[in-house]
Amino acid sequence: SYELTQPPSVSVSPGQTASITCSGDKLGGKSAYWYQQRAGQSPVLAIYQDNKRPSGIPERFSGSNSGNTATLTISGTQAMDEADYYCQAWDNSLVVFGGGTKLTVL
């Protein structure tokens, strides 16, 4: 079965750039999706089709996907960005989630 691997945790200082990676076999040939889940809340779509932002998602959120790795980048990270982030892809019509990355804004 297809697997997506994320680092368990990433730390960033306020105002700096945070990068969260998601690795999977030939992931660059698929679309990558990213979800933000703040503590006690439902997940929210943050990036779709590798690099598109839904309405309401700040411009500081961006994404890329190439080779075996998709990356979520948060520029000028704010305290409100502290959350769990999950990548997701489709494989043979099945939904696959990464294990999640806890972003801490120190």
Place this chain on the structure above:
Amino acid sequence: QVQLQESGPGLVKPAETLSLTCTVSGVSISSYYWSWIRQPPGKGLEWVGYSYYRGSTNYNPSLQSRVAISIDTSKNQYSLKLTSVIAADTAIYYCARVYGGISGRIDSWGQGTLVTVSS
């Protein structure tokens, strides 16, 4: 704007069947794929399955033998049934919309409902 609301028992006994319903408002349930996703306490997201009103369904292979998702277009609702539950099925269960068909984005989520499996 689409809204989703899960409902169902919060406690299910081991070996029994977990049954949840998701009520969709703001859009016709016939226009999209609809999914269930769960999250054990303190853990990550796990996809359970999805369904389309014409009967097309797909399930997580690890749950396939125990899970069924069905759609009731007359009520704009869809349901999840998970049989022979065990403690490891304890989780927050989210219903969610898949926008753009298979391979699309999961763009709307319910608030989630905690289901505990315990005697």
